[in-house]
Amino acid sequence: MFPDLLDKNIQPKEIIISEIPEIHLSEGIKKKLTEMFVEEENGYVKVSDFTTTVAIDKNYVFFPNQYFYLAILCKNYAEALFKYCDFFDNNVKNNSSLKEQIINQHFSNTKYTSFFNNIEDSKFFSDFIIGGEISSFRPGKNLVNGDKYRGTKDIFGSCILKKISIPDASSNYFGSIVYYLTKRNDLYSQLDSEIYQQIKNNNNFIKQNSVLSSTQHPSQIIYYGVPGSGKSHRIDEDTKNVPDEQKMRVVFHPEYTNADFVGQIVPRVDDGVDYRFKAGPFSRILKRAYQNIDKPFYLIIEEINRGNASAIFGDLFQLLDRDESGYSKYSVENLDINSYIRSKDNLYNDKEVPSTVKVGDTEWTEITGIRLPPNLSILATMNTSDQNVFALDNAFQRRWDMELVENKFLISNESSEDEKEKAKKQASAIIELPQANLTYTWQQFQSIINSIISEKSNSTELSSMEDKRLGCWFVKACEYESENKEKKFGISKKIFANKVLKYLWDDAFKFCHQEIFSAEIFDFENLQNIFYKRGFGIFSEESGIVNILNSLQSSDTTTQTPAEEASGN
Known part of the structure; x- marks a missing residue:
């Protein structure tokens, strides 16, 4: 539901002052912008060809129409930020049961977490609420001011001004401009299109600024x-x-x-x-x-x-x-x-x-x-x-x-906390075996099998064998019911046999059954039945798989954590 405000694809482009173009607005856009400011400020407004004047209370704000270009530069980010502000105004601001949790930052309390569809949304929204001057997720003013909330328009504007640095006395009003435009998506899109049309033939400007957006x-x-x-x-x-x-x-x-x-x-x-x-x-x-x-x-x-x-x-x-x-x-x-x-x-x-x-x-x-x-x-x-x-x-x-796409449980340490938690649970998932006293994780088994596939690839000079390695998410850990009706999280015997072992038999080790599997195994049905009785006893001694697994069991050795794997340590 909530977008990641740290997503690099939505961040505003860097401003190069010397490259900001003159913006000449069409009559149609000027009329719509005038209507917008009148509706929001309820005072005098004049949108001219190159400048705009807006009356706020008893004061006047003057700004160049380049501000509209700057508004386009942060359009993707503004639309993402507005989703948080809109949700707060319509669902949170007047909810008295949530107010105490938010003011005291009790974000793990079930009264707070149950308000959201999933953990990720709960985490994103709590980061939005905390915000503040040093926040990377939502910089700007604090949403909570003592025992009260600040207005989301104020929060929105202060955040935008942290993202777009404008060296001008009227810069404080820029946040309001972006806020008003974000409330009117059709006008924002028309303005985006019109300004892009003005500058798209200026190739030097486009190359310099990677203009407007990823679109x-x-x-x-x-x-x-x-x-x-x-x-x-x-x-x-x-x-x-x-x-x-x-x-x-x-x-x-x-x-x-x-x-x-x-x-x-x-x-x-x-x-x-x-x-x-x-x-x-x-x-x-x-x-x-x-x-x-x-x-x-x-x-x-x-x-x-x-x-x-x-x-x-x-x-x-x-x-x-x-x-x-x-x-x-x-x-x-x-x-x-x-x-x-x-x-x-x-x-x-x-x-x-x-x-x-x-x-x-x-x-x-x-x-x-x-x-x-x-x-x-x-x-x-x-x-x-x-x-x-x-x-x-x-x-x-x-x-x-x-x-x-590298074969890692966690590709980057910059992943969200939710992604890191999923990777950790996947790597540490226990494979269900008939021997209750034996516990092997998916990461342990997967890394051993992949090392043997790589060895076979080198020894047989069949480079394509390396492509047969097991992906970290080849089989996904989930909740299942064991034979004694107990709820467990991991990889069940049935899923492991029908997905992992079938792939190893039919594909990865298709041409070396005798080297990898026990000599008594002659087809996949036989392999599956023996696995249900003896677990990893299906592998031959020559393969070395059982010896490595036993050494892991006796020494309680673990492989790299997903975070270590992502950092390359």
Whole structure:
């Protein structure tokens, strides 16, 4: 629910005073801004071409219209901060049962924690409340002032001024400007679009300032790694503050085609039978991105190499080359997508489509070429160990940034406390065995198996074996009921056998069963039955697995904690 105010993707851009452009506002925007200030301040307002005057009580505030540009620079952060302020005003401020907990900072009390959907929201909101001059999460004035609350507008403004340093006598009013705009998202977005249009041709300015927001700098990344390393989770974390309607998720597989991805002509019954173009996920997210050019959109492709990616993209492959503005460098002609974008229907193209339609900021005609806009990013995942997959050719692959997701329980020490706690519980999860006196953690077993896979990879000169390693999240620890009906947290025998052992038998050690497993085991069913009786007695002495596990049991040795692993110590 609550966004992370430390998320680097929403932080305001650094101001370079010498590079701030002149801002000339259109008549339409000036009128809407005037209405906004009159409604908020109830006094004299004059929004001129380059400056603005606002009467506050008996005083006047004068500021240059560059303030509106600065407001755009912190738009993403302001919208995230406003969610906290709005929630406080509507749900917390007048709740007397919470006031005592908040003033005394009893944030672990159930009266406080039960008010939120999850632990993460509770933690984020308590960090927002504490805030203060030295807070990195929410700098600015303290929300609690003695036994009273400060107004959230005051808190909001002081926080924004800590994020955007303005060397001007009227700078205190800047926080109010951003606050008023954030309450009016449509106006904020129109202002964003208008100011961007003014400066987008100034390439030096754009390069210097990485202008406006991440929506103008699309990502095209393939996250790759071993199964269970957390590739999809990485994308989820990167896009967690993006509304669902601004994301489209697809899964490539051997039967997936260009028609599934882009769209196809299908019969439709509507006062008779006619044939219409039904848009696929690519065309739908493309249209949404053009309609809302000021917002970020994401096409997420899971398992990109399980389908024939080159065939699925077809001629759209050419769109993956982007220029400095973020648009596709080259366009392709596709009459069906063009017609769909000009249609009002959001799934099919209309029976009658106007020859010219303005979609967002772009005038679309019947001959407008298809390009990816700068606010549309494409993120994909790829398992490095999958069998029977399609290889990504060099021409396709070079148009992406490739990023390895390391096989670690915790990728970074900068992760949230909730993420750290999840990683710790996953690493220390006990594997259920028939021998109640034996306890091995998932991290211990996983690290031993992966070291043996790496050894086999080196000794057999089969480099692909290294890709068969077990990911830290290959199997997830959870609550389960043991045979004696006791509730436990860890990895149950059933899940371990059917997921982990099956993978080791069918995939990781497919060509060396005799070296790894006991000689009496001849098929997976036999392996599973013996595991239910003897636990890790399924492994051969030659494999060394049992000896290492026994040494861990006798010495109570543990592997690195997730935090140590993340820091590289």
